[in-house]
Amino acid sequence: MLLRFHGFAGANKALHPLLLPETVGVDSINQRVGRGDLRPVRRPSQVATVPAGRKAIYRMGRDVPADGTYWLSFAQDADVARSFIADDQAERTYWTDGVLPSWTDNTLGLGAAPYPNPPGIRVLGVPAPDAAPQVLVAAAGTGNDETRVFVTVWVNDRGEPSAASNATTITAKAGSTFTVNRNGSIPVGSYGLTSWRVYATVPGGGTEFFLAGEAPVATGSIAFSGTVNSAAQLDSLTWVMPPAGLRGLKPLWNGIMAGFVGKSLRFCEPFHPYAWPVQYELVLDDTIVALARWGQNLMVLTTGQPYLVTGSHPSAMSNQPTEVNQACVSKLGVVEHGHGISYPSPDGLMYVGSSGWKNLTQGLALRDDWQAMQPSTMVAGEFEGAYVCSYGTGAARRSFTLDPLNPSGFYFYGRAFDACFRDPVQDALYVLDSATGAVSKWDAGAAEVATFVSKTMRTAKPTNLGWGQVMADAYPVTLTMWAQGLQRMTNRVITNGQPFRLPSGFLADEWRLSIDTGNPVQAVMLANTLQELQAA
Known part of the structure; x- marks a missing residue:
């Protein structure tokens, strides 16, 4: 035997x-x-320290492989994304944390640790002027009466315009010149405002606005000769700032980023992550918990059924409720694998990709077993293609690994983490011990x-x-x-x-x-x- x-x-x-x-x-x-x-x-190997109590980490300087620099850390759960700008030399980096969407770059935010250095944090977007401009005829013309419409926008030091102010309409003789007073207050905050612009319609030329003049923020008036710059049309008419409570910032495709507030799914203007037009909003039936993508598919995970969102432009996005009625119970437990996504549900670890849906833990854990692992506490990342998840509370907190393509069994670890970050440049997973602020490289130390x-x-x-x-x-x-x-x-x-x-x-x-x-x-x-x- x-x-x-x-x-x-x-x-x-x-x-x-x-x-x-x-x-x-x-x-x-x-x-x-x-x-x-x-x-x-192997044990995690500590590579850096951030302030204790932080809830999220992200490494800037991703063009250069490194373990110890530069670790951004956040007091709340944060979703971080790098700019789509092709010639971006400053690594513009955006984040949403449910409080105030923000951004920094390596010239603003890396002045001193801890990163991002607070003086270098900018609010994402530019607020629209809070009042319509006052338009006065400076010198009357002699032709027929013409009607023009005027708006103003703020512009920051990166050349990014705000949405337009309310409009002012004026009728004056052809050939008139104008004085435009911007009215309203100058926004207070870290917006980097440098100037404001006046845009005007062309009499008889439709509803498009064209540049009529620009002046520094401190200058209250702009003289307008009556001739617009026809090569400088106003694109940002409805480019409002992202809502203050935006969460789940997710880079998509074609220069689009997505985020959510409550049941509202929002999209930025392509290649303009500071602009989030309201007309691109999709409102779902259930409260959104997390966003995840594979290929050109955005899975919107909710407190109810998931939704699949597809489309090549924010104005053409379609949302379809899926056939799987499995809620997401932990935003931090969602992982993107490239070929699909995994997330904790009440019944097990769900997976969806091009091959469809499956419960990865079916046959490995019954619902009672899974619930005993406290799926609402799960924090997960990807390591060498596998789903790596920390779960539980207090001294009982531990981790497990599961292969989403071959879920033969759980591989448990005696160690746990509170947040993680996968560095694609090094194909490495970094984990955070929130209590101590230790950032460690997963599976890089002495053998267990x-x-x-x-x-x-x-x-x-x-x-x-x-x-x-x-x-x-x-x-x-x-x-x-x-x-x-x-x-x-x-x-x-x-x-x-x-x-x-x-x-x-x-x-x-x-x-x-x-x-x-x-x-x-x-x-x-x-x-x-x-x-x-x-x-x-």
């Missing part, structure tokens, strides 16, 4: 230990995914001790297995053995690959092993006789 413990394909919480596949166990702790053997992961607790193996009849053997790259390997539910061998240290004697004096037909190792283990074999081991 020979029992072989091998494969080490993670842990299953749903099935009875006797009914598990041969390679799956009841527990797997600190085990590396994907090698086919039992080998330990891996533990695998096997399924229960059954022999054809009660027997006493007399011999054991461990196949490993190196030793020691520590074994604990149960027979008929009783612990018959405790922390036996195996120092080489030679056969060894097992405890005797009992019979059993149910056998289980716990293997603890700091070295790769390919298999552990138990047999009645030495000859059976040698023949294996």
